[in-house]
Amino acid sequence: MDAQERDLEEIYNQIKQYEPFKPIPIFEVYISAFSILITITLFWFPFLMEEAKSAGTLKLYGNLLEIMPQHWWAFVFALAALLKAFGLMFRFNNLRIAGLLVSAALYALIAFFFAMDYPNIGMIQFTCMAVFSLAAVFVVKHTTIRN
Known part of the structure; x- marks a missing residue:
């Protein structure tokens, strides 16, 4: 009976220590990578916006x-990316939420300015990114990249 009780106690302890699997926040990782790529682009080509403005293609x-x-703009995108990245790496949900809110604000602003040149696909893309960034705020505590 002692061996069976020990086995049951071991099973009980394993069940007690079980933590449910949290899914990876795929959209949050995507917009973090997107913010990093925008940052790199804006720093790599320092006159990108000025040249595009003078070309007169988009307002x-x-x-x-x-x-x-x-x-x-590059610094703000970098800030958003770093907040989300550090929040994901070190499980600081408040940093993740702050990064998502900064991203949502950036994307909403860009979508608004794209809307001034309507119709275009940029408005649709950035509106969706803003909406999904806001939606991701509500699932931060249920997702992680570290299980």
């Missing part, structure tokens, strides 16, 4: 440059 870049210079 988007001129509107964005009226708010702040290109390098500041």
Whole structure:
């Protein structure tokens, strides 16, 4: 009977220590990578927005440059990416939420400026990214990249 009781006790302890699997936040990882790529692009090509503005193809870049210079846009995208990345790596959900909110605000602003040049696909893409960034805020505590 002692061996059976020990076996049952061991099974009980394994069940007690079980933590449910949390899924990977795929969309959050995607927008983090997207923010990093935008940051790299804006730093790599320091006159990208200015050249596009002078080409006159979209009002988007001129509107964005009226708010702040290109390098500041790069810093804001980098901040959003770093908040999400550090939050994911070190399980700081508040950092993840802050990064998602910054991303949602950026994407909503860009979608708004794309809407001024309607119709275009950029408005649809950035609107969806803003909406899904806000939706991701509500599932932060249920997802992780570290199980």
